[in-house]
Amino acid sequence: MTDFTTTYLGLELKNPLVASASPLSKKLESAKRLEEAGAAAIVMYSLFEEQIIHESLELDHFLTRGKDSFSEALSYLPEAGAYRLTPDKYLKQVSLLKRELKIPIIGSLNGVSKGGWTRYARRIEEAGADALELNLYYLATDPSLKSEHLEAAQIELVSDIKSAITIPLSVKLSPYITSLPNFCSRLAEAGAQGLVLFNRFYQPDFDLQELEIIHTLELSTSEEIRLPLRWVSILYGKINADLALTSGVHTAKDALKAVMAGAKVAMLASKLLRDGEQSIAALLNEMEWWMETHEYESISQMRGSMCQKFVREPSAFERANYMKILSSWRDLV
Ligand SMILES: Cc1cc2nc3c(=O)[nH]c(=O)nc-3n(C[C@H](O)[C@H](O)[C@H](O)COP(=O)(O)O)c2cc1C
Numbered sequence: 251m252t253d254f255t256t257t258y259l260g261l262e263l264k265n266p267l268v269a270s271a272s273p274l275s276k277k278l279e280s281a282k283r284l285e286e287a288g289a290a291a292i293v294m295y296s297l298f299e300e301q302i303i304h305e306s307l308e309l310d311h312f313l314t315r316g317k318d319s320f321s322e323a324l325s326y327l328p329e330a331g332a333y334r335l336t337p338d339k340y341l342k343q344v345s346l347l348k349r350e351l352k353i354p355i356i357g358s359l360n361g362v363s364k365g366g367w368t369r370y371a372r373r374i375e376e377a378g379a380d381a382l383e384l385n386l387y388y389l390a391t392d393p394s395l396k397s398e399h400l401e402a403a404q405i406e407l408v409s410d411i412k413s414a415i416t417i418p419l420s421v422k423l424s425p426y427i428t429s430l431p432n433f434c435s436r437l438a439e440a441g442a443q444g445l446v447l448f449n450r451f452y453q454p455d456f457d458l459q460e461l462e463i464i465h466t467l468e469l470s471t472s473e474e475i476r477l478p479l480r481w482v483s484i485l486y487g488k489i490n491a492d493l494a495l496t497s498g499v500h501t502a503k504d505a506l507k508a509v510m511a512g513a514k515v516a517m518l519a520s521k522l523l524r525d526g527e528q529s530i531a532a533l534l535n536e537m538e539w540w541m542e543t544h545e546y547e548s549i550s551q552m553r554g555s556m557c558q559k560f561v562r563e564p565s566a567f568e569r570a571n572y573m574k575i576l577s578s579w580r581d582l583v
Contacts, residue, residue, distance in 0.1 A: 288531050
């Protein structure tokens with residue numbers, strides 16, 4: 251019997267496949283289907299800072315203080331109805347999933363600035379969440395904003411949220427950080443017990459005819475695993491936090507690669523949205539078959555076997571690989 255168990259954020263999980271934040275947690279039926287198919291835990295869709303502020307008196311506060319850019323930012327938001335679940339409904343959904351499911355439920359807050367909205371971290375804990383994922387989705391567009399200031403603000407936010415809760419905290423972050431290992435290490439020092447690699451930034455396109463920006467959400471493919479795979483394998487063993495890999499996990503082999511790189515869990519969203527919640531069961535069966543065939547007894551035995559921990563000069567190693575890959579093209583023609 252293959253031992254599939256793993257731990258993540260101190261939670262005992264029956265296997266390393268976790269349903270990543272997605273609309274599948276908005277409905278009890280689909281959350282139940284995820285559990286039945288074998289998902290080890292569910293990360294809920296995010297409650298956004300903007301949603302909370304929108305609903306609270308803070309909106310008046312910001313508006314009366316003449317924060318034009320803030321009120322303009324609010325005007326970009328979808329209509330209230332499009333959120334479907336307001337902050338209070340979000341908390342009710344956490345409680346409902348906790349009551350109806352046995353697997354751990356991880357709440358998700360999505361925000362970047364300090365402020366009253368962070369009290370929802372505590373509320374999500376009180377609603378019963380087993381852990382909280384903080385998503386730091388932010389695209390810096392202001393040339394005067396220094397990366398050190400942005401990073402410092404994000405670290406402070408993590409520290410504030412951590413001090414407000416007793417459940418474990420993970421942070422979902424961007425891959426576009428100049429010195430990612432240093433930032434990750436500071437996030438861990440600030441209280442992040444898990445790092446979720448990475449946020450998948452949606453990429454807008456242009457409609458040349460209408461001169462409009464096209465906002466489309468395209469689901470990922472397995473190709474996209476390479477970015478988080480590289481970083482999990484670089485960070486494994488160097489950062490005092492559990493690593494979760496998200497982006498591009500579609501097959502059993504993708505999930506096995508995530509574990510071999512050093513991830514405690516592989517998170518899935520696109521695969522489940524495309525092929526249905528039950529598709530997780532087939533992945534688990536195939537993972538088991540693969541592990542038995544290759545004589546692995548447990549997930550923990552496999553974890554980190556492909557990490558870069560034992561490479562003495564990882565940056566030089568990466569440059570050498572880059573040179574090799576470029577020159578291999580010449581060999582082909
Ligand atoms: C329709 C959809 C909704 C999502 N909603 C959230 C969300 O609310 N919060 C969040 O942190 N990530 C959200 N994500 C991102 C996923 O959790 C995941 O990190 C990303 O899609 C990459 O994983 P994948 O390749 O398995 O799709 C969403 C993704 C999709 C496709």
